[in-house]
Amino acid sequence: MTLKATVIADADFVISKLDRRLFGTFVEHMGRCVYGGIYEPGHSTADANGFRQDVMALTRELGPTIVRYPGGNFLSGYDWEDGVGPKEDRPVKLDLAWHSTETNEFGTNEFMIWCKQTGVEPMFAVNLGTRGPDEARHFLEYCNHPGGTYYSDLRISHGFKEPHNIKFWCLGNEMDGPWQTCAKTAHEYGRIAQETAKVMKWVDPSIELTACGSSQRLMPTYGKWEYEVLDTCFDQVDYISLHHYMRNDGNDIKEFFAEIEALDYFITEVAAIADAVAASRRSTKRIMLSLDEWNVWYKAHTPDDLKKPGWPKAPPLLEEIYNFEDAMVVGGALIVMMNHADRLKAGCLAQLVNVIGPIMTETGGPAWRQTIFHPIADCTRLGHGEVLRLKVDTTTFETKSQGDIPHLLTAAVRDPQTGHVAIYALNRSTEDAMELDIDLRGMGEGLALVAATELHHADLKIVNTKDNEVIKPAPNGSATVKGSRLTAQLKPQSWNVFAIETQQ
Numbered sequence: 001m002t003l004k005a006t007v008i009a010d011a012d013f014v015i016s017k018l019d020r021r022l023f024g025t026f027v028e029h030m031g032r033c034v035y036g037g038i039y040e041p042g043h044s045t046a047d048a049n050g051f052r053q054d055v056m057a058l059t060r061e062l063g064p065t066i067v068r069y070p071g072g073n074f075l076s077g078y079d080w081e082d083g084v085g086p087k088e089d090r091p092v093k094l095d096l097a098w099h100s101t102e103t104n105e106f107g108t109n110e111f112m113i114w115c116k117q118t119g120v121e122p123m124f125a126v127n128l129g130t131r132g133p134d135e136a137r138h139f140l141e142y143c144n145h146p147g148g149t150y151y152s153d154l155r156i157s158h159g160f161k162e163p164h165n166i167k168f169w170c171l172g173n174e175m176d177g178p179w180q181t182c183a184k185t186a187h188e189y190g191r192i193a194q195e196t197a198k199v200m201k202w203v204d205p206s207i208e209l210t211a212c213g214s215s216q217r218l219m220p221t222y223g224k225w226e227y228e229v230l231d232t233c234f235d236q237v238d239y240i241s242l243h244h245y246m247r248n249d250g251n252d253i254k255e256f257f258a259e260i261e262a263l264d265y266f267i268t269e270v271a272a273i274a275d276a277v278a279a280s281r282r283s284t285k286r287i288m289l290s291l292d293e294w295n296v297w298y299k300a301h302t303p304d305d306l307k308k309p310g311w312p313k314a315p316p317l318l319e320e321i322y323n324f325e326d327a328m329v330v331g332g333a334l335i336v337m338m339n340h341a342d343r344l345k346a347g348c349l350a351q352l353v354n355v356i357g358p359i360m361t362e363t364g365g366p367a368w369r370q371t372i373f374h375p376i377a378d379c380t381r382l383g384h385g386e387v388l389r390l391k392v393d394t395t396t397f398e399t400k401s402q403g404d405i406p407h408l409l410t411a412a413v414r415d416p417q418t419g420h421v422a423i424y425a426l427n428r429s430t431e432d433a434m435e436l437d438i439d440l441r442g443m444g445e446g447l448a449l450v451a452a453t454e455l456h457h458a459d460l461k462i463v464n465t466k467d468n469e470v471i472k473p474a475p476n477g478s479a480t481v482k483g484s485r486l487t488a489q490l491k492p493q494s495w496n497v498f499a500i501e502t503q504q
């Protein structure tokens with residue numbers, strides 16, 4: 001059977017301008033993300049800084065806008081001072097988060113050079129586990145103050161005359177999680193976040209700050225945590241974070257698809273809690289949301305994936321191998337994120353390379369694209385402008401965890417400057433093709449389809465390997481635009497992208 005779905009997209013009905021920082025990613029000092037990932041001196045493609053050029057080229061192709069650093073759980077025991085200055089003087093320390101040995105040969109300045117070369121904005125985080133406001137203000141002074149003070153002159157003495165001007169900062173990481181080094185109660189965290197935010201904004205009022213929300217929606221303190229934390233630091237922060245890792249533990253594609261709905265609820269709920277705090281003080285301020293860790297992650301979750309014995313240096317950890325169904329779920333999550341563009345202003349796919357990453361490498365060997373690479377690249381490449389508020393008519397299917405959910409998930413982004421429109425469509429039926437009909441209203445004459453691609457495979461479990469990238473976009477020859485109507489056949493279980501331009 002063929003399902004039918006109709007959509008109305010009108011240029012006048014806009015959810016919000018899309019903040020391109022929604023398409024970010026994350027580099028943590030863990031496993032082979034930094035060492036053996038973005039940085040591997042001695043690798044045949046490494047430049048003078050030790051940056052793997054094959055990984056950098058794939059990162060540019062992936063197209064993230066902002067990259068969070070240096071953690072993650074690693075952050076909560078990290079001393080930023082260890083990672084600056086002459087490499088030979090940097091201490092080697094135990095990393096308690098991942099039971100690894102950290103050489104510190106890569107640190108803040110190396111990351112900033114890597115960001116500049118790659119063409120991405122940095123998102124930094126300060127350690128509110130073992131440390132606090134004092135180190136945070138010194139770190140910010142080191143990074144952003146022009147000069148003439150101890151820490152800014154220290155940066156200059158390290159060879160960086162110009163301030164880094166890092167704008168986006170996270171106040172700690174997953175501070176509600178018992179696994180976190182020096183986890184805190186909501187009260188303890190709210191207070192330290194408040195004081196840290198206060199002094200950081202005194203050092204540099206132009207920065208934006210994110211308070212830690214719950215480390216997942218299933219945390220027992222979820223909801224109460226957000227309320228109490230924001231009730232404490234509402235005046236000092238700009239964002240609250242969300243972390244969402246989608247799982248397929250039951251090997252049931254319908255339930256796996258429903259994990260996307262859980263993200264939808266999560267975003268709506270956190271925005272509502274933030275607004276409840278605003279209401280309690282009759283404030284017009286709106287706290288925005290930063291989904292600063294998200295992905296599919298459940299296969300590489302055994303004790304051995306999380307920790308290797310013997311404090312190794314950069315051991316392989318969380319090296320999730322992504323299959324085709326994971327790529328669809330990642331695409332669906334991106335659609336949900338775009339459709340929440342009014343409140344969700346940043347997102348970081350965790351992580352960039354090797355550690356639950358869209359890019360995989362072999363140490364000393366090649367780098368390649370995992371399946372999830374493609375929906376992300378589709379969004380970073382074409383998702384510019386305003387997210388449209390669509391009217392969607394689609395069939396539904398039943399799930400145990402989220403009830404009836406729509407077969408079609410879709411988002412449309414239109415750039416009012418160029419008139420370009422990108423439409424993303426996920427057909428979540430595993431059995432049935434779908435006839436998609438989109439009425440594009442108020443977008444002018446001469447609409448033309450410039451590209452239509454699909455990701456599809458009959459085998460949900462198929463993976464890409466270094467020798468064979470099976471999952472990659474293929475043309476969808478069924479798509480046409482006539483007048484203001486886009487029609488296309490979507491294969492069952494397929495991720496589809498349509499790029500439309502005005503030919504005038």
Ligand code: AHR
Nearest residue numbers: 028072073074173174350
């Ligand atoms: O991304 C992997 C880990 O997941 C991060 O270090 C932590 O913040 C989260 O629990």
